[in-house]
Amino acid sequence: xxxxxxxxxxxxxxxxxxxxxxxxxxxxxxxxxxxxxxxxxxxxxxxxxxxxxxxxxxxxxxxxxxxxxxxxxxxxxxxxxxxxxxxxxxxxxxxxxxxxxxxxxxxxxxxxxxxxxxxxxxxxxxxxxxxxxxxxxxxxxxxxxxxxxxxxxxxxxxxxxxxxxxxxxxxxxxxxxxxxxxxxxxxxxxxxxxxxxxxxxxxxxxxxxxxxxxxxxxxxxxxxxxxxxxxxxxxxxxxxxxxxxxxxxxxxxxxxxxxxxxxxxxxxxxxxxxxxx
Amino acid sequence: xxxxxxxxxxxxxxxxxxxxxxxxxxxxxxxxxxxxxxxxxxxxxxxxxxxxxxxxxxxxxxxxxxxxxxxxxxxxxxxxxxxxxxxxxxxxxxxxxxxxxxxxxxxxxxxxxxxxxxxxxxxxxxxxxxxxxxxxxxxxxxxxxxxxxxxxxxxxxxxxxxxxxxxxxxxxxxxxxxxxxxxxxxxxxxxxxxxxxxxxxxxxxxxxxxxxxxxxxxxxxxxxxxxxx
Amino acid sequence: xxxxxxxxxxxxxxxxxxxxxxxxxxxxxxxxxxxxxxxxxxxxxxxxxxxxxxxxxxxxxxxxxxxxxxxxxxxxxxxxxxxxxxxxxxxxxxxxxxxxxxxxxxxxxxxxxxxxxxxxxxxxxxxxxxxxxxxxxxxxxxxxxxxxxxxxxxxxxxxxxxxxxxxxxxxxxxxxxxxxxxxxxxxxxxxxxxxxxxxxxxxxxxxxxxxxxxxxxxxxxxxxxxxxxxxxxxxxxxxxxxxxxxxxxxxxxxxxxxxxxxxxxxxxxxxxxxxxxxxxxxxxxxxxxxxxxxxxxxxxxxxxxxxxxxxxxxxxxxxxxxxxxxxxxxxxxxxxxxxxxxxxxxxxxxxxxxxxxxxxxxxxxxxxxxxxxxxxxxxxxxxxxxxxxxxxxxxxxxxxxxxxxxxxx
Numbered sequence: 001x002x003x004x005x006x007x008x009x010x011x012x013x014x015x016x017x018x019x020x021x022x023x024x025x026x027x028x029x030x031x032x033x034x035x036x037x038x039x040x041x042x043x044x045x046x047x048x049x050x051x052x053x054x055x056x057x058x059x060x061x062x063x064x065x066x067x068x069x070x071x072x073x074x075x076x077x078x079x080x081x082x083x084x085x086x087x088x089x090x091x092x093x094x095x096x097x098x099x100x101x102x103x104x105x106x107x108x109x110x111x112x113x114x115x116x117x118x119x120x121x122x123x124x125x126x127x128x129x130x131x132x133x134x135x136x137x138x139x140x141x142x143x144x145x146x147x148x149x150x151x152x153x154x155x156x157x158x159x160x161x162x163x164x165x166x167x168x169x170x171x172x173x174x175x176x177x178x179x180x181x182x183x184x185x186x187x188x189x190x191x192x193x194x195x196x197x198x199x200x201x202x203x204x205x206x207x208x209x210x211x212x213x214x215x216x217x218x219x220x221x222x223x224x225x226x227x228x229x230x231x232x233x234x235x236x237x238x239x240x241x242x243x244x245x246x247x248x249x250x251x252x253x254x255x256x257x258x259x260x261x262x263x264x265x266x267x268x269x270x271x272x273x274x275x276x277x
Numbered sequence: 278x279x280x281x282x283x284x285x286x287x288x289x290x291x292x293x294x295x296x297x298x299x300x301x302x303x304x305x306x307x308x309x310x311x312x313x314x315x316x317x318x319x320x321x322x323x324x325x326x327x328x329x330x331x332x333x334x335x336x337x338x339x340x341x342x343x344x345x346x347x348x349x350x351x352x353x354x355x356x357x358x359x360x361x362x363x364x365x366x367x368x369x370x371x372x373x374x375x376x377x378x379x380x381x382x383x384x385x386x387x388x389x390x391x392x393x394x395x396x397x398x399x400x401x402x403x404x405x406x407x408x409x410x411x412x413x414x415x416x417x418x419x420x421x422x423x424x425x426x427x428x429x430x431x432x433x434x435x436x437x438x439x440x441x442x443x444x445x446x447x448x449x450x451x452x453x454x455x456x457x458x459x460x461x462x463x464x465x466x467x468x469x470x471x472x473x474x475x476x477x478x479x480x481x482x483x484x485x486x487x488x489x490x491x492x493x494x495x496x497x498x499x500x501x502x503x504x505x506x
Numbered sequence: 507x508x509x510x511x512x513x514x515x516x517x518x519x520x521x522x523x524x525x526x527x528x529x530x531x532x533x534x535x536x537x538x539x540x541x542x543x544x545x546x547x548x549x550x551x552x553x554x555x556x557x558x559x560x561x562x563x564x565x566x567x568x569x570x571x572x573x574x575x576x577x578x579x580x581x582x583x584x585x586x587x588x589x590x591x592x593x594x595x596x597x598x599x600x601x602x603x604x605x606x607x608x609x610x611x612x613x614x615x616x617x618x619x620x621x622x623x624x625x626x627x628x629x630x631x632x633x634x635x636x637x638x639x640x641x642x643x644x645x646x647x648x649x650x651x652x653x654x655x656x657x658x659x660x661x662x663x664x665x666x667x668x669x670x671x672x673x674x675x676x677x678x679x680x681x682x683x684x685x686x687x688x689x690x691x692x693x694x695x696x697x698x699x700x701x702x703x704x705x706x707x708x709x710x711x712x713x714x715x716x717x718x719x720x721x722x723x724x725x726x727x728x729x730x731x732x733x734x735x736x737x738x739x740x741x742x743x744x745x746x747x748x749x750x751x752x753x754x755x756x757x758x759x760x761x762x763x764x765x766x767x768x769x770x771x772x773x774x775x776x777x778x779x780x781x782x783x784x785x786x787x788x789x790x791x792x793x794x795x796x797x798x799x800x801x802x803x804x805x806x807x808x809x810x811x812x813x814x815x816x817x818x819x820x821x822x823x824x825x826x827x828x829x830x831x832x833x834x835x836x837x838x839x840x841x842x843x844x845x846x847x848x849x850x851x852x853x854x855x856x857x858x859x860x861x862x863x864x865x866x867x868x869x870x871x872x873x874x875x876x877x878x879x880x881x882x883x884x885x886x887x888x889x890x891x892x893x894x895x896x897x898x899x900x901x902x903x904x905x906x907x908x909x910x911x912x913x914x915x
Contacts, residue, residue: 014360019516067565109359114347134516136520136523137520137523140524140527141522141523181586182532183586244607245591246588249590275327276328277328
């Protein structure tokens with residue numbers, strides 16, 4: 001356990017600089033997004049009221065008040081979120097391959113540490129989870145700041161203030177990343193963690209058997225996918241809708257846990273018995 | 278004692294190691310000798326469970342390898358096993374974090390002995406100093422066995438001398454060492470035991486002292502017989 | 507500890523950020539005002555069975571709310587799992603899946619395919635093999651639950667027909683003694699002359715055999731005339747009935763020439779009459795309706811024994827109750843409604859448990875939605891109320907409220 005925590009800390013420190021830069025990009029880009037969008041809105045209002053001689057009421061009637069949705073759909077806001085998602089997706093692979101490639105084969109060290117090799121696996125998994133949850137938490141934390149910037153710029157009568165909860169409730173795409181309720185958060189990210197674990201297993205297959213491992217990995221992913229979707233498949237084709245949706249989700253969760261346990265067990269086996277430097 | 282018994286290793290359908298057996302005792306330096314590609318590194322990787330074997334057993338003090346074994350035996354590969362962006366000091370901290378057997382005092386002795394600077398980053402070191410730092414990470418562990426893969430390859434003469442001196446020092450004393458090299462000259466006088474590998478099998482395994490007394494031959498003589506005869 | 511600060515920082519950020527966000531979402535009010543039904547006249551108890559579903563939209567919130575006499579709830583008030591099971595949509599479905607969970611497994615309820623009395627719960631639906639190109643692979647799934655001993659009588663029946671059927675579905679399920687009467691609509695599509703048939707299947711529940719099949723009515727589209735057969739179902743579809751009523755309509759699509767907006771088709775009812783099937787005698791009844799009613803606006807409401815005709819004018823809504831058994835008008839009542847201009851369009855009406863419910867909301871006016879309840883026996887107005895925000899200050903200046911469902915539990 002102590003060595004696991006040390007390993008997590010070590011793995012996280014390895015990516016910390018890049019991570020900090022990404023957080024910086026998110027904050028800067030989103031604040032720029034707030035300013036540009038608010039400015040655009042104010043210019044439009046200025047033009048409408050001073051050049052086209054609209055009254056305030058007429059302008060609001062026509063264009064509506066400004067709220068954070070105007071900002072949230074801009075590339076300045078979504079862009080860095082997409083970048084973070086891509087970064088995590090990429091690092092899922094890099095977190096393993098960076099220890100094998102190049103002249104400095106750090107894998108030698110990691111695999112000869114006096115601790116269970118699965119701890120290395122868990123530390124890498126935890127690092128991916130920390131990065132992901134960190135991004136989510138960071139967005140929650142910086143939103144009030146961004147909201148305040150909008151408040152400074154746009155007068156009260158021209159804006160509607162939304163909480164982040166109110167914002168994501170209406171946005172399906174962001175709602176996927178920041179589900180509005182705890183149960184959905186657990187479901188979405190539970191699926192995410194299971195997927196990462198499967199990918200890790202595939203990577204370990206590849207590291208153990210090289211190109212043949214890729215084939216094993218693909219087969220394993222397919223089997224894992226079938227197990228996870230088994231309740232759904234049975235429900236649809238054999239059981240004629242026997243289960244209520246809530247039961248079906250619970251069964252799928254159980255299947256997910258089975259796949260998770262299977263992936264971990266298999267990864268442990270590969271790390272201990274099959275891995276090649 | 279490290280015992281390698283009837284080890285078989287295949288790459289695909291090709292047997293690269295076939296029925297390899299030898300032992301390495303504590304307090305002795307055992308040298309694996311063979312031309313490049315004969316499987317010396319593979320043997321070391323197998324002892325450290327860094328590559329699966331297709332047959333045979335490897336025992337360390339009578340036990341199969343497990344996570345605790347890594348407090349007992351260490352491996353010094355031909356390239357440094359620390360992150361290149363780390364400072365030597367940070368690498369030492371890493372080792373001390375994870376290994377109970379890390380001996381900080383000895384590590385500091387070696388820093389002095391090799392004239393290394395703790396604040397240097399590993400990726401800025403010369404080849405020789407990288408090899409020394411690599412050696413430091415392994416030898417500063419209070420382990421019973423040290424596996425060294427080609428410690429002299431591609432290193433300048435002075436570093437080579439310094440490293441060779443390590444073998445006669447207290448850093449090695451009482452430990453069991455398995456070393457691979459194809460430049461036998463530097464350490465010929467230090468070796469207690471030689472294991473000659475050829476075509477994936479052990480051609481001959483002998484005590485260097487006995488051979489000299491009984492047959493009046495040196496390792497190099499035997500090597501000539503094997504590889505040129 | 508120095509080298510741990512980054513991990514600790516991120517970990518703290520995660521716990522605080524995600525923790526706060528979800529703590530807020532658990533305690534969040536939902537973002538809409540708490541609506542309730544305020545009694546203006548009559549016994550407040552009358553409104554307790556009402557459940558109004560409306561779309562509420564304000565600058566900060568947009569979504570559906572469910573309003574009862576006691577207050578508002580939205581999706582958030584149900585547990586995650588209850589919402590998954592679609593509990594919100596239909597109070598009957600919620601009750602049935604709670605009380606008869608095992609029986610309701612794998613059953614799709616869309617109202618008219620179920621029947622319930624004190625002792626039994628019956629279900630019928632039609633499955634068909636969508637993978638087959640050949641039409642005619644329709645079969646009934648029938649299940650009847652004996653509530654007392656919790657036994658289910660379940661069987662299937664393959665539909666046999668000489669001619670290909672394109673589409674078939676259940677219109678109504680009625681249990682009369684030991685027989686299950688399943689009314690179906692059968693559609694056959696052919697070029698220009700689509701055929702619609704109401705067909706009744708009668709099953710003996712003891713032997714699980716088909717006892718009788720008969721065509722109640724069938725119509726064919728001809729030329730620009732479209733024929734429709736529809737069951738009157740805007741009432742409690744579950745409970746036992748004396749009659750099943752269908753409306754037959756012949757509609758002509760006249761092309762209206764409009765130079766400004768382009769030509770469009772305007773439907774025009776050529777013929778409309780009611781077909782009444784007596785479940786006890788298994789015979790069709792001929793209604794001898796007063797001319798006044800025949801010419802009246804469409805009837806939609808039927809509670810198993812009475813037909814309810816409505817007529818809207820600027821002052822409100824007139825409800826005429828017609829008894830099928832007695833073949834006469836029971837009573838005629840005018841309900842005064844303010845801002846009644848759009849009553850026909852925006853009033854939600856339903857009859858249940860001897861009560862006639864009116865829920866009217868004029869979305870364009872700032873008028874509060876009103877509720878009237880009439881006693882169907884006497885025709886008296888027994889209740890009048892409004893949907894109001896518990897705290898009027900919660901209601902933003904700019905909001906819209908439109909009712910889309912009136913249900914009575």
